[in-house]
Amino acid sequence: MLKSLGNLPMEGTMEKSNSYQSLHGPVGANAAFAIGMAGRGGGFMHQDAFVPEQDLYIGTCCKDSLTMLPFFAKATSDYRESFVKSDNSPNPLKISYYTEDQIQRTYGQAYDGFDAKNGQIDLKFELFSPGRCIPDPSKPFSHEEMKYAVCPSILTRLTIDNTKQTVDIKGFFGVGGLKGLAFLDEMVGVATIDGYGFAAQTQKGLRVAADFDPVGVFGRERPAILPLAPMAMLLFDVPAGEIISIDIALAWYQEGCVTQGANRCKFYYTHFYKNIFDVFSETFRTADRITQEAFALEAQCASSQLNEARKFLLGHSIQSYHVSTMLFDEEFSSLPGNSQPRWCVNEGSFMMMNTFDLAIDHAFYELAKNPWVVRNVLDIYVKEYSYIDTLHSADAHKLPGGSSFTHDHGSHFTFTPHQYSSYEITDQDGCFSYMTQEQLCNWILTAGLYVEKTQDLEWLMETRGILEACLTSMVNRDATEEVDRDGVMDLDSDRCGASSEITTYDSLDHSLGQARRNLYVATKCWSSYVVMSHLFQLIQDAEALISTCDTQAHLCANTISSYYDEKLGFIPAILDHQDQSAIIPAIEALIYPYFSGCKEALSFDGPFSNYLQILKKHTQNILKPGLCLFEDGGWKLSSKNSNSWISKIFLCQFSAEEILLLKIDEQADYTHMDWWINGCCDCPGIDQIYEGKVSEHGFHYPRAVSSYIWLSNQSKKETKFK
Secondary structure (H helix, E strand, O other), X not given: OOOOOOEEOOOOOOOEEOOOOEEEOOOOEOEEEEEOOOOOOEEEEEOOOXXXXXXXXXXXXXXXXXXEOOOOOOOOOOHHHHHOOHHHOOOOOEEEEOOOOOEEEEEOOOEEEEEEEOOOOEEEEEEEOOOOOOOOOOOOOOHHHHHHHOOOEEEEEEEEEOOOOOOOEEEEEEEOOOOOOEEOOOOEEEEOOOOEEEEEOOOOOOEEEEEOOHHHHHOOOOOOEOOOOOEEEEEEEEOOOOEEEEXXXXXXXXXOEOOEEOOOEEXXXXXOOOOHHHHHHHHHHOHHHHHHHHHXXXXXXXXXXXXXXXXXXXHHHHHHHHOOXXXXXXXXXXXXXXXXXXXXXXXXXXXXXXXHHHHHHXXXXXXXXXXXXXXXXXXXXXXXXXXXXXEEOOOOOEEEEEEEEOOOOEEOOEEOOOOOOOXXXXXXXXXXXXXXXXXXXXXXXXXXXXXXXXXXXXXXXXOHHHHHHHHHHHHHHHOOOHHHOOOOOOOEEHHHOOOOOEOOOOOOOHHHHEOOOEHHHHHHHHHHHHHHHHHHHHHOOOHHHHHHHHHHHHHHHHHHHHOOEOOOOEXXXXXXXXXXXXXXXXHHHHHHHHOOOOOHXXXXXXXXXXXXXXXXXXXXXXXXXXXXXXXXXOEOOEOOEOEEEHHHHHHHHHHXXXXXXXXXXXXXXXXXXXXXXXXXXXXXXXXXXXXXXOOOOOOOOOHHHHHHHHHHHHHXXXXXXX
16 A cells, blocks of 8 residues: 555644545536545546546656556556566566655645645646536526536646656556547547546647556557557656646546436436537537636635635535536437436435435535526425325324325436335334435425525415425324324324334434434424425415414424423433433524524524524533544534434534534534544545544545535625525
8 A cells, every 4th residue: 555645734733634535526427536545546437336446547757767646556457467478568667656745735626636746757637626507407598508517527637847857758647447448539538338538639749558557558669559458548748848738638428318217317418418529529628617617616615714624624525426416317308408307416325316315405505506406306306206195193093194205216327116215115113214204394494495595486386285285294293183283293104114214314323313202303393394484474375374384383392492401401312201312413403494584583582582592502511522522522413323424513513603603613623624534535525424434435425515504604694684
């Protein structure tokens, strides 16, 4: 294993290592390029569940010496021994890599740069991956703008500075672990059978080679083009005294139907690109715009009031999110004007599509970039993945239920039958049971976020009937008889069979996993009633519905508040007068009224002042070592479990600081940054973290893009509440 890259000092109380894996992907193509972890490799991802480990060879050749960035596990390929006798191997070369003190990394939400200097040859490799805004396909749009927005590529730039030497050298960019190489005619580069490739524009001295490894390329008198080999490389000359910079496009393309099951879809970008060569061409045509947009996004983050740790967490989570995004179109659509676009986000390495308990957290970023995709997901849930259930009481009597929504739309590019998810099954305790109550809340709350951000009152009027059905369903899950209602969920869906409903925190202990009488779910119900009341006020002529929402919200707030235990100093996680566990997510759901325009409900002088004061005391008293802080100062979501989800930590931090007006120790941010960089360095954007470490390697996950709430709030403060 190669040594890690060096540590660069940052503001705060700990240093930030630069050896961690990052993902750079276009929006909507379920693709990315991984790079950044010394000795681990990286390379092309395309509809993959785990981070790849292709060897990356980026460096220079000077006489008989190769010097590379350290993003490879082996400089020589095992394949060679299968085909070539040792006495016929290429001439030996000296191989080195830039050491830990020779590389400076600049990393953000749209840029990743490696600046390497060893006193002789300076090398810089840059990746530009700005998250683009996609025009709403349901409205008139510019063909050129849409083509640019959905282009499935990443622009990179390799710069070699040979001004310190008097000898000519060569620069190179190569990727191992490839198969099915096709060489381009009008550009210099390759495409693979797996639907990805890289290319540069034709210019003097630029050529392509294919061999087993860099030793094969530079150990021969003349580089070979061997299609059988697993590595392809771009080579270019860098004369003494010159600086040469080459733009390299990384591209992905898959034509035809890419899904199966209930919905057969193709990638939306296929309306605008016939093949991967078209993608390469567009990338070079728009290179200046790509770099300008990337630097503009970096400037936006740099000028924010966020501390350095949060800037890193924000950038890393956004980069990690894009790889999971997919913009589909129905297979039969032949023209973009007749399209039926479908926005999907994979649940990272788990590959479930549009998992609803992730979609609500992604919404803060999506509403800032592409608000229409949030509406698209909400509409598809109503049309295809909603259902009406019945409920059962403790004595197994059937009771009226109502509308709710599935956990997801399917997995691994396979859509499940409508009204069913890939995750939820009957008679299953714990993980894989139904999340009926929580997904019902998620639709309501996501609708509230969408309407407040877009002011799309036409859509709101069209969904009045759905909202009314959601309210009926919410109330039924509390209790059938009005006299028995306390605003908190008490009845499980019959879809569970003999088991009980669970929450998004399915893999934690019962303090967050059990839905019935759960504090986290109860606070989400309160927020749902508050947001629905606001939406019905916008609809107008809905006084009875508003009254029901307000009554239920007050019942819920009063019930939750009544469980505050003075001896414990907090509200137990299960509202049953027996549980004694403490959870931070009691405050998570406060963010939804905040971003849905419900200002009065969150005022300490408003109708829920007592509720807010108790949640504030609860939070103050549990943010302590031994309860909800780890020894390193990181946040522990449940006092009974070491599994902490960083996406939810971001949301709860926001609620604590911006709504409950608590002063939070900034050290926690630097601890959370350290979790990602050191404890989970090969799992980009990973959510589930066990005491600062990850249980499995190579995972990626999109949910931590909830961090965008920090930038969203700065914009919100500038525009004030509407």
